[in-house]
Amino acid sequence: MKLVRWGALGQERPGMVDRMGHVRDLSSHCTEIGPDMLAPERLARLAAIDPQTLPLAGSDCRLGVPLTGIGNLIGIGLNYRDHAAETGLALPAEPVVFSKHTGALSGPFDDLNIPPGTAKLDWEVEVAAVIGRPAWQVDEEQALSHVAGYMTANDVSARDWQMERGGQWIKGKSGPGFCPLGPWLVTADEVPDPRSLRLTTRVNARTKQDGTSADMVFPMAFLVSYLSRFMRLAPGDVILTGTPKGVGLGRGEFLMAGDLLEVEVGGLGRQCVRAR
Known part of the structure; x- marks a missing residue:
């Protein structure tokens, strides 16, 4: 699974990359890709989502740092x-x-x-x-x-x-x-x-x-x-x-x-x- 954060600087939203390489919007399933989403059970829930069921983020969307809340x-x-x-x-x-x-x-x-x-x-x-x-x-x-x-x-x-x-x-x-x-x-x-x-x-x-x-x-x-x-x-x-x-x-x-x-x-x- 490939997770991303997409959107303008400071306004990034969570996303997932589908098998064709397109960014899909994950906002209906989580508010951010942060430390709390990295627990095995949280990642397992995201992995169970079919990316094709998610809305496209747009081919020209900016990609930000894939993870927010980095501590060190x-x-x-x-x-x-x-x-x-x-x-x-x-x-x-x-x-x-x-x-x-x-x-x-x-x-x-x-x-x-x-x-x-x-x-x-x-x-x-x-x-x-x-x-x-x-x-x-x-x-x-x-x-x-x-x-x-x-x-x-x-x-x-x-x-x-x-x-x-x-x-x-x-x-x-x-x-x-x-x-x-x-x-x-x-x-x-x-x-x-x-x-x-x-x-x-x-x-x-x-x-x-x-x-x-x-x-x-x-x-x-x-x-x-x-x-x-x-x-x-x-x-x-x-x-x-x-x-x-x-x-x-x-x-x-x-x-x-x-x-x-x-x-x-x-x-x-x-x-x-x-x-x-």
Whole structure:
């Protein structure tokens, strides 16, 4: 099942994608796609709905962030072997954990306004895992049962703010538009193996990143279990799980106004964002 939020910014409504790829209006069944809708029993009720019985949302509708009420955006750094190699850094012995401010959230096709003061705005295609059930001290074998679904994410990063201004990474990770999510929230039953997803980035139609989640240093189940040792993960928390090689930092290339940025995760959908 693919869940969306559609409509003008600040006026999004819940939706579902039918088998033809059309957005259908879910407003008659729920008021929002938020943390309370991620419980297994709530998702099961939505999955029982035939999308063809729902009204069409319109072919030109804007898609927003697929989930509202996101409490925490947790990032994992250096979690792909080839990405660590391109940065010249050793593989971490334990996951590198950082946060992004929720003010960075944006829709999958919204413009990315380059903020003043950065000249090194970078892309990072990632698989985002969405927590559906509270997770505290969970075993790795049970960890994925706490995941409601997955989304395509772009961990946009101002590298100069992140690496040249001291302090923690969150400063370079949190500008407005620095975390496009979507286009859909794909429920976990449609992603039987999160270790075999292809991740790609194109800038102005030129491929920059092309990898698979099989290259993760710490796979999805390990990450959920690991994080739950230190914090109580709550429904609606989102974990960005790392990026493959090909980021601008490794190439000495950064986004400029007018660039068209496309990121995609196989089965989770494609984003298309214009830098302004």
